[in-house]
Amino acid sequence: MTAELVRGQNHPLSQARLEIRVSAGTPVVAAATLGDEQGRIHGVEWVAHPGTPTLPGLEVSKQAAADHRLAVDLEAMPEAVHRVSVLLALPNGSGGPLHFGAVAAPFVAVTGLDGTEVASYTVTGLEAESALVALELYRRQGAWKVRAVGQGYAGGLAELLTDQGLPEAHQLAGSMNEAVARGQARSVPAPPPRTPDADRSRQAAAPALGPDQSGSAPHGAAAPQGAPDAVPPQPMTPYGPQEPHGSGTTGGPGPSVPQHPYQGGGAADPSAVTQNAPTAGGPIDYSHPRRQNTAPPPPPPTAPPAPPGQPAQPVAGDATGWSMDERLYNQVWGMFEDLARTTAAYRSAVDFADSRMEKELDQVLSDPRSRIGGQGDAAREVARAKHAQLVEQAKAALDRDLAQLTAEAGVVEPALPAAYARWDNPVWHGYRVPMEIPMALRLGDLHLPEATGLRIPMLVRLPLQRGLWIDSGRAGSLDGSFADSHELRRLAMDTAVALAGRLLAVYPAGEFTVHAIDPAGSGAQALAPLVQTGVLAAPPAVGAAGVADVLARLTQRVDLVQMAVRGGAADSLPPGLDTSEQLLVVNDFPHGFDDRAVTQLRYLADEGPAVGVHLMMVADREEAAGYGPLLDPLWRSLLRLTPVPDDHLADPWVGHAWTYEPSLVPSGSQVLQQVLTQVAAARRSWNR
Incomplete structure (x- = not known):
C-alpha cells in the first residue's frame, strides 16, 4: 500500500531503482543534492540541477515544468553519499508566481519503475517560500528510507543551498536559473483554470488513469497570461483520455497515467489515452523481465546550445529513462502534455477575452446615455480592440509553442522504434523479431483542431491491461x-x-x-x-x-x-x-x-x-x-477505437x-x- 506521508514522517524503501514524480501548479525547477552522513554537501559536483542533470545514480530534468520524473538508483550511489534531498524552486524571471503560496500544493511521489507508488507527500502550509526541500532519501544502517521534509525558503535557492552548507550557494543558484532561462529544455505553462460556464462545449470528464497505469497526483493550473482578473490555480486530475460525457459510455476510472502526470505513463497514457472503464484484474508488472543491468541510466542526448533568445533545438530521446525506448516513450507523452497545456492556455485566454468583452459591452448597453451616439460606439470599439489584442497575444503564444512541438515531432518520429512507429516509417523495412517486449505499442495518432497537422503517437503500455x-x-x-x-x-x-x-x-x-x-x-x-x-x-x-x-x-x-x-x-x-x-x-x-x-x-x-x-x-x-x-x-x-478519424477520446486533465x-x-x-x-x-x- 502507498504510504501517504506527513511532514517529518519516514517510510522504508525496499527497492533500489526508483522514480520521484513531482506535480506542481506551475512550472518549477527540480534539483537534488547529495549529502554525507552529516548531511553536508561537499561541493557543486554533489548537486544535480538543470545545468548538470546527471550524477552517479541520479538524474533530474533539464527543464522548468509543472511535472517532473527524477530517476534514482540507490545501488549506484557512491559510498560516501548517505542522503539525497529533492529540491523544488520557482524559476526567476519566468513571469510566473513568485511564491508557492500562490499555486496548488506541490505533490511528490516515490514510485518503483513499474509505476507502483511507494510513498507520497503533499507539501502543504507554504506561503512566501520560493524554494523548498520536498523530501529526502537517507541511508541508516545500510537501509534506505524516505522522509517528508517540506522545508521552505523565502530567499529562494540561494538561501536553501546556503542552509545545506554549500559555500558556492549564490553562484550555483545563479547558474541554475541561467540554465533554465537559456531554455535547455522546453517549458510549457500548466493549463489555466476552467469554469463550467467558460465553454459549455468542452465538458470536464471524470478522472481516469493514463498510459502508465500508476498512482495519480494532483495537478495545478495557471491563469492565462495577460488576464488581469485571473484566479488562483486550482488542482486538477492527471490526464488520461476517456469518453466524453454523452458519448454513450459511463463508468469509473480507466486503467491506463497518464497516472502519469502523467504519471507512471502519463498520460497519457500520449498517452496513454483511454476511455473511462473499470480496471480488470490485479496489478500488472511493467518492468522489463530481461533487464539485468544495474548501472544508472545514461544521460539523454543533448543538442548544441541554441543562440541567445532562441528555443533549444529538439533532440530525439531528450527525456529521463533507463533506455532509449523509455526515453522516447516519456518524450512522446511529454509532447502530448505540452500540446494539451498550450492549447488549454489558448482556449482559456480566448474564453477570458470573450467574457471580458461581453461584460464591457453589457456595461455600455446598461447605461441609456451611452447606448447610442458616438460615446457608445467608441466604447464598443475599445472593448473589441481589447478583445482582439488578447486573442492575438494568445494566438502568438500558441503558434510559438506549436512551432517548437512540430520541430520536436520532426526529429522524434523518424527515431521511433517499430513498436512506436507508423507503418510508413522506414524502421519497419529493417524489422527483426525482437528479443524483449517493448514498453508500449502505438495504437494510432491523436491531434487537436488547433493543430491538425501535429500528430502525437497514441501509446499504450504493454502488456495490454484492457x-x-x-x-x-x-x-x-x-x-x-x-x-x-x-x-x-x-x-x-x-x-x-x-x-x-x-x-x-x-x-x-x-x-x-x-x-x-x-x-x-x-x-x-x-x-x-x-x-x-x-x-x-x-x-x-x-x-x-x-x-x-x-x-x-x-x-x-x-x-x-x-x-x-x-x-x-x-x-x-x-x-x-x-x-x-x-x-x-x-x-x-x-x-x-x-x-x-x-x-x-x-x-x-x-x-x-x-x-x-x-x-x-x-x-x-x-x-x-x-x-x-x-x-x-x-x-x-474495452478501449473504443474507430477505423476513421473521430474525436471521441477526451482527457480529464484539461478536458x-x-x-x-x-x-x-x-x-x-x-x-x-x-x-x-x-x-x-x-x-x-x-x-x-
Missing part, C-alpha cells in the same frame, strides 16, 4: 454519417488486423498468440495477411460451433492460470498449455453468439487481461445493443476532445506481410 473495441458502425466516423457501411466494416477489420500484426511483431517469438473468430466469414479478405503467413494459432473459427470451441478453450485457459496463480503453483500448469499472451479477434459480433458465448466473452474481458488473455472486438455498437444492458459492462471495459486516427497500413504496401512472414518464421524456429 481489450479493444473497434467500432464498425456509423457512429465510428467523425460526423457519425459515414456513407458506406460496408466500407466502414472493411476498414474496421483492416484496423484490427493492423493492430494484431503490430502486437505479433513487437513480442519475442512464441510469446504472443492470436486467435480469430469470423462466424460468417465476412472478414476473410481482411484476415488474409494473418492466415496466409501462418501467424494465427488456427484458421479463423466460423459458425456457432467454431465460436463455442474457441471461447471454451480460452475460458478454460483463464481458469487454469487463475487457479495456479492463486494457489501459488504457477509451475504446475498442464503440459502443453500455451502460456504466451493471447489475443482473440472477434469479427461481426453479435452474429453467431448465443447467451453462453456472450457470457464467456464478458468473462474474458473482465478476467482475461490479468492472466494474459485479451479481446479485440470488431462490432457495431448499435447492433450489439440488441442484447440490452447485458453488454454494457463489456462495452465499458480536450482528442481526434483519434487509426494506425493503418498504407494502401498497396506489403510491409505487413513482410513483417508477419518473419514473425511466422521465428515462431517455427522457436517451436522446434
